[in-house]
Amino acid sequence: MASSEKHVVIIGGGFGGIAAARALKRAPVRVTMVDRRNHHLFQPLLYQVATAALNPSDIASPIRRILRRQRNASVILGEATSIDTAKKIVQLADGEVAYDYLIVAAGATHSYFGHEEWQGAAPGLKTLEDAVEIRRRVLVAYEAAEREIDADECATWMTFVIIGAGPTGVEMAGALAEISRRVLERDFRRIDPGRARIILIEAGPRVLPAMSAESSKSARRQLERLGVEVITDSPVTAVDDRGVTHGGIRTETRTVIWAAGVAASKLGASLGTELDRAGRVIVNQDLSVEGAESVFVIGDLASIKSDGKLVPGLSPAAMQEGRHAAKNIARIIRGEPTLPFCYWDKGTLATIGKAAAVGDLGRLHLSGLIAWLMWLFVHIFFLIGFRNRFIVIIEWAWIYIRNDRGARLITGDVEPLLERGEKPDARERMLSK
Numbered sequence: 001m002a003s004s005e006k007h008v009v010i011i012g013g014g015f016g017g018i019a020a021a022r023a024l025k026r027a028p029v030r031v032t033m034v035d036r037r038n039h040h041l042f043q044p045l046l047y048q049v050a051t052a053a054l055n056p057s058d059i060a061s062p063i064r065r066i067l068r069r070q071r072n073a074s075v076i077l078g079e080a081t082s083i084d085t086a087k088k089i090v091q092l093a094d095g096e097v098a099y100d101y102l103i104v105a106a107g108a109t110h111s112y113f114g115h116e117e118w119q120g121a122a123p124g125l126k127t128l129e130d131a132v133e134i135r136r137r138v139l140v141a142y143e144a145a146e147r148e149i150d151a152d153e154c155a156t157w158m159t160f161v162i163i164g165a166g167p168t169g170v171e172m173a174g175a176l177a178e179i180s181r182r183v184l185e186r187d188f189r190r191i192d193p194g195r196a197r198i199i200l201i202e203a204g205p206r207v208l209p210a211m212s213a214e215s216s217k218s219a220r221r222q223l224e225r226l227g228v229e230v231i232t233d234s235p236v237t238a239v240d241d242r243g244v245t246h247g248g249i250r251t252e253t254r255t256v257i258w259a260a261g262v263a264a265s266k267l268g269a270s271l272g273t274e275l276d277r278a279g280r281v282i283v284n285q286d287l288s289v290e291g292a293e294s295v296f297v298i299g300d301l302a303s304i305k306s307d308g309k310l311v312p313g314l315s316p317a318a319m320q321e322g323r324h325a326a327k328n329i330a331r332i333i334r335g336e337p338t339l340p341f342c343y344w345d346k347g348t349l350a351t352i353g354k355a356a357a358v359g360d361l362g363r364l365h366l367s368g369l370i371a372w373l374m375w376l377f378v379h380i381f382f383l384i385g386f387r388n389r390f391i392v393i394i395e396w397a398w399i400y401i402r403n404d405r406g407a408r409l410i411t412g413d414v415e416p417l418l419e420r421g422e423k424p425d426a427r428e429r430m431l432s433k
């Protein structure tokens, strides 16, 4: 590799970063991808791991493997801690990397709206570890209910609360209802998992607020058909190990899932440029950073408008921005002016359960089986790696035909979960029968 070639560093091997790296395959540059994890994660299917339909390895692929045929790309496992745009250096937790051009694609994380103390009782869903932890809590709750002899305690274990009715909350609620009503009911003897309460709480007036009113109504109907209790206009004011307070009501539960807020990666702040209210970097129309034009910010970390509307935090937007930033870097190297980014909105789909989904495709609103088949096709198509696609098709076919979920494994220590928020005599009572 000629040393005169420009060095492009990409922070983050998510949807945006991988698309950018691939788009630079034939450019006369060296590409270095830095990620603190060794895998690219297909976040849209995380809820399937959290509800025991898929295994972690079905939805993740090593970044090194994804880029192994790209000769101009190399991968570094490391955490970027700050960016010095004057010296053109990315500071890592244990070193530094110099760049000529930088693409920052570090994504987003959960926001508890200033209530970080809720995190322990209400984990969010963003990483594979989060998904496995939620699966553990859900399955342990059924185990605890099975051995509980106090009816009120049993009901508390069999109540599941999901906070936030965006796509993640809706998908989680639907999948939890399905696993309770269709899968687990054959596994237990003393309890009837089909009677579990699945409660979806939303602060705003409707579910899926970013989708059309038709899709929102249809999603609510489909959720209620599955037995999900949907509560809107009910802001959460307290969360602890024994329950949730929302809209002045107290709901006793041991299992809460946080699907409400998103905050951009803190890395954006180190660029020293303007951020929006969610901490996203407000970028120029060509995705570069004001005052540091060799730096591009993309995906969930970027705040940009296209056709007067804010580009949404979705994987197609991140991929389009990744390809566009790569194209602009190639243009600068060729001495050409950069081009403004324009988002192509291909529509939005959200799934609720087996043969239940909604979709907004321009003015077309789909629901039920057809929306679900589209969702299925899109999610298989965009999964990276043949092995993953093949396995996911087989897993889904199995679930569809048999109503069975093979990944119902509880990993890790269950004692701390059983003890959470327990009344003093609870363990003895549970063990006494």
Ligand SMILES: Cc1cc2nc3c(=O)[nH]c(=O)nc-3n(C[C@H](O)[C@H](O)[C@H](O)COP(=O)(O)OP(=O)(O)OC[C@H]3O[C@@H](n4cnc5c(N)ncnc54)[C@H](O)[C@@H]3O)c2cc1C
Residues within 6 Å of the ligand: 011, 012, 013, 014, 015, 016, 017, 034, 035, 036, 037, 039, 040, 041, 043, 044, 045, 046, 047, 078, 079, 080, 081, 105, 106, 107, 108, 125, 126, 167, 168, 265, 267, 298, 299, 300, 301, 313, 314, 315, 316, 318, 349
């Ligand atoms: C549960 C869930 C469900 C979703 N469902 C959908 C859906 O159905 N459809 C849809 O279109 N979108 C969906 N999204 C949104 C979509 O996943 C995001 O919009 C997309 O991942 C954004 O891509 P990105 O490249 O900006 O960030 P990400 O894909 O999040 O990638 C960020 C990468 O940066 C790395 N990173 C972060 N910080 C650092 C650091 N300091 N140093 C090094 N590496 C770092 C991370 O490890 C990660 O690999 C969902 C998101 C979640 C969480």
